[in-house]
Amino acid sequence: MNQTNETSRRARGQAALEAIDGEAGEKVVTALKDIAPDFATYLLEFPFGDIYTRPGLSLRDREIATIAALCALGHATPQLKVHIAAGLNVGLTRDEIVEILMQMSVYAGFPAALNGLFAAKEVFGLHGEGNGASD
16 A cells, blocks of 8 residues: 555544544553554554445444444453443434443343443443433
8 A cells, every 4th residue: 555545544543533432542542652553553544544434334333333242242341431432422322322232132141231231331420421221
């Protein structure tokens, strides 16, 4: 790839990260710079510069898929919390996030759903969103 395309990927990724995760996303990139600066670049270019900016799904739809996947993994709670907050940033409601996590009980099991719901409760509290019971 030429330099212009690489710069474009990074710029697209930075813009997408800011729109989706706001300050939390930038904190992740900054935290990686002293231990793995190349990984910070990969994070901006591939998931955010290439995937999140593709046509076909809205950022809202992409966050639904991401929240479900991270919950189902069962071992990515820090990333799940970031993406629950991102879901709120891109227009998901508390009730929708709770329903996504409850849906995971069928496919990922009750422990994964419980962990996801507790992560959501924490994020909602930090965002002044209450306990997730309603909007």
